[in-house]
Amino acid sequence: MLKKIEKKLTEIDKNIARRFRDPELEQKRIISMLEFEKRLWNRDLKLLAGVDEVGRGPLAGPVVSAAVIFPEDIYIPGIDDSKRLTARQRTYLVPLIKEKALATGIGIVDSEIIDEMNIRRATHLSMIEAIDNLGLKVDHVLVDGLGIANLPLTQTAIAGGDAKCYSIAAASILAKVYRDNMMIEFDKIYPEYGFAGHKGYGSQAHCAAISQYGPCPIHRRSFSWGGRA
Numbered sequence: 001m002l003k004k005i006e007k008k009l010t011e012i013d014k015n016i017a018r019r020f021r022d023p024e025l026e027q028k029r030i031i032s033m034l035e036f037e038k039r040l041w042n043r044d045l046k047l048l049a050g051v052d053e054v055g056r057g058p059l060a061g062p063v064v065s066a067a068v069i070f071p072e073d074i075y076i077p078g079i080d081d082s083k084r085l086t087a088r089q090r091t092y093l094v095p096l097i098k099e100k101a102l103a104t105g106i107g108i109v110d111s112e113i114i115d116e117m118n119i120r121r122a123t124h125l126s127m128i129e130a131i132d133n134l135g136l137k138v139d140h141v142l143v144d145g146l147g148i149a150n151l152p153l154t155q156t157a158i159a160g161g162d163a164k165c166y167s168i169a170a171a172s173i174l175a176k177v178y179r180d181n182m183m184i185e186f187d188k189i190y191p192e193y194g195f196a197g198h199k200g201y202g203s204q205a206h207c208a209a210i211s212q213y214g215p216c217p218i219h220r221r222s223f224s225w226g227g228r229a
Helices: 004-019 023-033 035-041 087-099 111-117 119-132 164-190 204-213 225-229
Strands: 048-054 063-069 103-110 140-144 156-157
Touching: 023 035, 035 048, 035 140, 035 156, 048 119, 048 164, 063 119, 087 164, 103 111, 103 164, 103 225, 111 119, 119 156, 119 204, 140 164
Parallel strands: 048 140, 140 156
Antiparallel strands: 048 063, 063 103
């Protein structure tokens, strides 16, 4: 049994390693992604929270945000925009991120609240919750997108930040894996919708299931399919 586990871990290591066949090139890529952090660290802003969300677009399930604070000597090969990684690569990186980070936090806003306040406000709420759950006094926030409304902290909004900024990329991985695992659990409760596969996004199979069965409690009534149910 132990040999089987070791073999599987080796396969995952190789899967990650294929992304950077040249360690020097990977080091340069990471150094480049840390430029945002370095500028702020040099201004004596040490506790920088990288923040990103996942789940703005699905027809069902929560929006989930993650926040990550790294030390200045951080180096984890393979960190990248979660969309550029496979599910196996993301799963491999999560415990490494948690081990090396000074703090991590998750924020979750469910479908009912999304319907009440709209997805934009719900996303910002989940980001603020993730930052609050870090448990540290944050000096500055690095966030993917257009910024967080009503955030009582200074922030730098970076368009496409999950591909450009190391801390935001790490947050994107944590958020993605956390939400995917939630949707896999929801699939056990509502198996007819196939949440484990499409994670709540509007795939053809998902839309067909809504037409056949109607919405379940985690579907977002305010989204465009609602009139069909």
